[in-house]
Amino acid sequence: MEVAATLLLPLLGALVLAFYGARRAAPEVNAAFSLATLIAAGALTARVIADGPMLVWGEQFFVDSFNVFLVALTAFVGFTTALFSRPYMRVERDHGRVTARRMRLYHSMYQLFMATMLVALLTNNMGVMWIALEAATLSTVLLVSLYRTAASLEAAWKYFILCGVGIAQALFGTILLYFAAEKLLGADGMQALLWTRLDAIKMQLEPQVLGLAFVFLLVGYGTKVGLVPLHSWLPDAHAEGPTPISAVLSGLLLNVALYIVIRCKVLVEGSLGSALPGQMLMGFGILSVVIAALFLYRQRDIKRLFAWSSIEHMGIITFAFGMGGPVANFAALLHMTLHSLTKSAIFFAVGHAAQKAGTQMMDDIRGLVVQNPTVGWGLMLGTIAILGVPPFGVFASEFLILTTAMQQQPWAAPLLLAAIGIAFAAIFGQVQPMVFGEPNGRRLPHPPALIPVFVHLGLVLLLGLYIPPWLADWYRGAAALIGALP
Amino acid sequence: MINLCAAVLLLLSFAMISQRRTVALVDLFTAQGVTLAVSTLVVALGTGQRHMYYSAALTFALKVIVLPVILRRLIRRLGVQWEAESRLDVTVTMIIGLLVVIFAFGLAEPISALATTVTRSTLGIALAVVLLSFLMMITRRKAVSQVIGFLAMENGLFFAAASATYGMPMLIEFGIALDVLVAVFVLGVFFFQIREQFDSLDLQHLESLKEK
Numbered sequence: 001m002e003v004a005a006t007l008l009l010p011l012l013g014a015l016v017l018a019f020y021g022a023r024r025a026a027p028e029v030n031a032a033f034s035l036a037t038l039i040a041a042g043a044l045t046a047r048v049i050a051d052g053p054m055l056v057w058g059e060q061f062f063v064d065s066f067n068v069f070l071v072a073l074t075a076f077v078g079f080t081t082a083l084f085s086r087p088y089m090r091v092e093r094d095h096g097r098v099t100a101r102r103m104r105l106y107h108s109m110y111q112l113f114m115a116t117m118l119v120a121l122l123t124n125n126m127g128v129m130w131i132a133l134e135a136a137t138l139s140t141v142l143l144v145s146l147y148r149t150a151a152s153l154e155a156a157w158k159y160f161i162l163c164g165v166g167i168a169q170a171l172f173g174t175i176l177l178y179f180a181a182e183k184l185l186g187a188d189g190m191q192a193l194l195w196t197r198l199d200a201i202k203m204q205l206e207p208q209v210l211g212l213a214f215v216f217l218l219v220g221y222g223t224k225v226g227l228v229p230l231h232s233w234l235p236d237a238h239a240e241g242p243t244p245i246s247a248v249l250s251g252l253l254l255n256v257a258l259y260i261v262i263r264c265k266v267l268v269e270g271s272l273g274s275a276l277p278g279q280m281l282m283g284f285g286i287l288s289v290v291i292a293a294l295f296l297y298r299q300r301d302i303k304r305l306f307a308w309s310s311i312e313h314m315g316i317i318t319f320a321f322g323m324g325g326p327v328a329n330f331a332a333l334l335h336m337t338l339h340s341l342t343k344s345a346i347f348f349a350v351g352h353a354a355q356k357a358g359t360q361m362m363d364d365i366r367g368l369v370v371q372n373p374t375v376g377w378g379l380m381l382g383t384i385a386i387l388g389v390p391p392f393g394v395f396a397s398e399f400l401i402l403t404t405a406m407q408q409q410p411w412a413a414p415l416l417l418a419a420i421g422i423a424f425a426a427i428f429g430q431v432q433p434m435v436f437g438e439p440n441g442r443r444l445p446h447p448p449a450l451i452p453v454f455v456h457l458g459l460v461l462l463l464g465l466y467i468p469p470w471l472a473d474w475y476r477g478a479a480a481l482i483g484a485l486p
Numbered sequence: 487m488i489n490l491c492a493a494v495l496l497l498l499s500f501a502m503i504s505q506r507r508t509v510a511l512v513d514l515f516t517a518q519g520v521t522l523a524v525s526t527l528v529v530a531l532g533t534g535q536r537h538m539y540y541s542a543a544l545t546f547a548l549k550v551i552v553l554p555v556i557l558r559r560l561i562r563r564l565g566v567q568w569e570a571e572s573r574l575d576v577t578v579t580m581i582i583g584l585l586v587v588i589f590a591f592g593l594a595e596p597i598s599a600l601a602t603t604v605t606r607s608t609l610g611i612a613l614a615v616v617l618l619s620f621l622m623m624i625t626r627r628k629a630v631s632q633v634i635g636f637l638a639m640e641n642g643l644f645f646a647a648a649s650a651t652y653g654m655p656m657l658i659e660f661g662i663a664l665d666v667l668v669a670v671f672v673l674g675v676f677f678f679q680i681r682e683q684f685d686s687l688d689l690q691h692l693e694s695l696k697e698k
Contacts, residue, residue: 127658134665138672145679153680154692160676161632164669165623168639171662172616172646176597179650183602190655208596236695 002047003056003063005040006071007118009033010078013111021104027086030107034075034082037114041075044068049470055124059194062124065477070259071121073337077251077344078114080452084348085110085244087449091355092242097147106146106242113139113248117256126193129260130167130174133224136253137163144241155236162233163223170220176213177267180206195263202270214268214277217261218284224257226311227318228288238307239360243351246303250310251344255336258314262321266482281322286412288315293419296426301360302350305430306343309386312423313339316416320401321482323408329479331400334467338393338460342386345456348449349378353434356444362430367439375444376435378453383431385460387424393463488532488649491525492608495645496587499618502638503579503625506570511634512557518641519549526648537656538648545644548663553637553670560674561630566687569628579625583618590614601650608649615642629680629687633673640666 013033020026045068048054053064063071089106092098098106113136120132137160145156174193181192184201191197198205219230226234238246265277292312299305317339320332352375357365369376385392388399398420406413467475498518505511523546530538561567594610601609619639626632640662647654654662677687684691 125658127654128661131658131661131665135668138665138668141672142675145676148679148683150683150691151695153676153683154695156676157629157680157689157692158695160669160673161623161636164636165620165639168616168636168643171643172613175643175647175650175654178647178654179597179601182651190657193655193658206600209600212593212597240695 002040002044003061003122006037006044006075007061007115007122009037009040010111010115010118013037014108014115017107017111018104021107022100026103026107027082027089030110031079031082031086033111034079034114037118038075038079041071041118045072049474055196059124059196060128060190061122062196063122064481065474066262066481067121067259069333069337069474069478070255071118073340074114074117074121074252074256077340077456078248080455081244081247081251081344081348082110084247084351084449084452085242087446088244088351088355089242091446098242102146105142109139109143110244110248113143117252120256121259124194124196125190126174126177126195126198126263127190129263130171133170133221133257133260134164134167136256137167137224140237140241140245140249140253143245144237146242146245147240149240151236152240155233155240159233159237162230166220166223166230168220169216169223173213173216173218173220173264176209176216177264180209180213180271195267198267199270202267203273205267205271207272210268210271211276214264214280217264217268218277218280221257221261221264222284225254225261225314225318226288227284227314228291228311231288231292231311234311235304235307238310239301239303243303243347243354246307247344247347247351250307250347251340254310254314255340258317258321258336261318262482265321275324278322278324281318282409282412283322285315285317285319285322286415288312289319289419290315290415293422293426296423299426299430300362302354302362302365302430302434303347303360305362305427306346306350309423309427310339310343312419313343313386316398316401319412319416320404323404324483325404325408326476326479327400328404328408329482330475331397331404333475333478334463335394335397335401338397338463339386341456342382342392342394342460345453345460346379346382346386348453348456349375349382352444352448352450353379357441362434364440365434366437366441368435370439371441371443372448374450375448378450378457379431380435381457382453383427385457387427388420391461391464392457393460396464487528488525488608491521491528492611492645492649494521495525495615495641496611496618499615499638499642500580500583502634503583503618503622504576508561508569508628508630508634509558509567511631512554512561515557515634515638515641516550516554518638519545519554522641522645523550525645526653529648529652533652535652538653540656541648541653541659544659544663548667549637549641552667556670556674557630557634560677564630564677564681564687566628566630569630569687571626571628571631579621583621586617586621587614590617597650606649609646612642612646612649615639615645618642627689629677629689632689633670637666637670
């Protein structure tokens with residue numbers, strides 16, 4: 001029941017907004033549907049906390065402690081982003097950057113994007129997971145090119161082609177997985193693609209096939225996560241699309257893709273009985289962290305800067321999942337949540353800052369705190385939070401990941417530490433003059449939508465000071481589910 | 487019979503990577519679709535798997551009728567019938583293509599050994615088709631050619647699924663077909679946007695976003 005509501009509400013929203021998305025009230029309708037989805041997801045979460053994992057509709061959908069927290073997070077950030085996009089997109093429309101028809105496209109695709117992500121999270125079927133993730137790409141391609149500028153078209157084209165090729169690799173991986181499982185589970189029905197069934201028999205799956213499958217799955221879905229060297233679509237797509245879309249791409253889609261990678265890793269690790277999948281994740285992770293840190297220095301565009309920072313953080317999370325073990329998994333899940341909240345908050349603030357300055361070039365954005373103090377402080381606090389300064393929560397998760405790395409993978413700890421240090425210097429050095437420098441330009445002519453920014457940052461702060469016991473249990477349950485080899 | 491189809495499929499892939507003209511690529515893509523549908527039908531007849539009949543019908547409808555029609559209409563409306571790749575070194579591409587095929591066979595060897603289907607020997611070819619299409623996407627500069635490469639890659643994947651496991655479950659195949667169809671529609675819209683902006687579908691214009 002709750003599952004159905006969570007999945008169907010955004011779909012219904014997409015349909016309604018496909019007709020009425022150009023109306024004056026469409027942004028409110030968009031936010032209302034997102035709120036309804038959030039309520040349904042909240043009910044689902046409450047139910048799962050009370051009753052434990054559940055399977056619905058002939059085992060095609062399932063909810064356990066790993067995906068339910070991502071469902072709640074996705075619905076929450078989806079709602080706050082809809083709130084932020086209300087005034088933001090109105091201003092864009094008044095400036096003539098988007099027409100009424102494109103507003104309709106935007107609102108409808110926004111809801112559809114939410115629906116596809118929720119399907120990808122909730123489905124138990126590896127095939128449906130693939131379909132949903134591909135649909136998520138398709139629904140956002142035209143949003144990245146919403147402004148129809150040369151740069152945005154190029155970004156959308158790259159996004160489509162690279163993710164399309166990536167996801168084709170993942171399909172091959174899925175075929176191999178099905179091939180290995182079909183012998184044990186039978187070809188009739190969809191048994192052989194159900195994750196719970198696969199998980200139950202993972203020890204008997206042919207290791208050779210699964211090893212090969214994992215390479216394809218990791219490269220395929222890893223493209224969507226933005227792991228280096230498969231990342232080159234990410235900064236472009238984040239920088240050229242409308243800011244609300246940057247926020248949901250960075251805060252949600254990357255998480256969903258990583259979630260699928262981890263689901264695959266659990267299966268393959270069980271079959272291979274070795275740490276190879278974990279080592280591959282660690283390799284990709286550390287490479288992403290280091291490369292991203294080096295590229296952060298060279299950015300001139302503020303949205304590109306934070307897109308690269310997303311690559312860095314996805315690298316950290318992937319590395320932590322690669323190490324495995326209860327503590328690292330716990331930290332990785334926590335970091336996923338915190339990165340999602342913080343990064344979307346930053347993009348909200350960045351959106352207003354860029355609207356005020358009329359440009360995304362960092363050299364032309366100055367003195368935010370003088371002319372629009374709330375935007376300036378929002379950006380500053382968000383930046384401090386994402387850089388892992390205590391007492392914000394990111395500090396706690398990064399600290400956990402680093403200390404675990406020192407114990408388990410001592411070679412990686414200095415690399416991680418150096419990369420985090422470089423990223424700190426690069427981002428802080430760029431943001432500081434934007435917030436506190438000599439003001440230029442004019443004030444933002446309309447009131448910014450900053451409630452989402454401060455709500456997100458407040459949550460991040462709260463999680464840094466105190467993690468409620470039920471949430472900790474929840475993470476622990478998910479971490480145990482992901483498990484790891486001893 | 488299956489092996490014959492597989493061989494034709496591989497040949498068509500090679501023809502595609504060496505073909506410069508966009509319209510001819512659509513013809514080759516259609517031929518690939520026909521081969522795919524025939525081979526699926528042959529497997530269906532041979533094994534009596536009911537869902538393979540549906541799968542063959544779906545392949546025929548989508549890859550022989552719908553997609554080529556859409557592509558042709560797009561090409562006509564965009565007026566790029568006579569467009570050809572200018573920067574394409576056929577000899578080098580062919581040699582790389584050969585290496586790719588050897589690599590694909592090597593990769594598929596251990597998997598084919600485990601398969602129980604009658605079609606297992608064709609898995610190497612399926613993988614080769616996927617990788618050749620990938621090669622085609624890398625070497626092309628025209629937007630339409632890249633998309634055909636993308637679709638050919640999906641053909642290879644479909645063939646891989648058919649030869650290793652007699653196809654994925656029906657519902658999944660429908661989902662994948664739907665995604666492909668939507669992708670082509672989205673790209674159609676996209677082509678017009680690109681042309682409106684640049685007056686051409688040459689991807690050379692799309693190379694300004696780089697890390698400086």
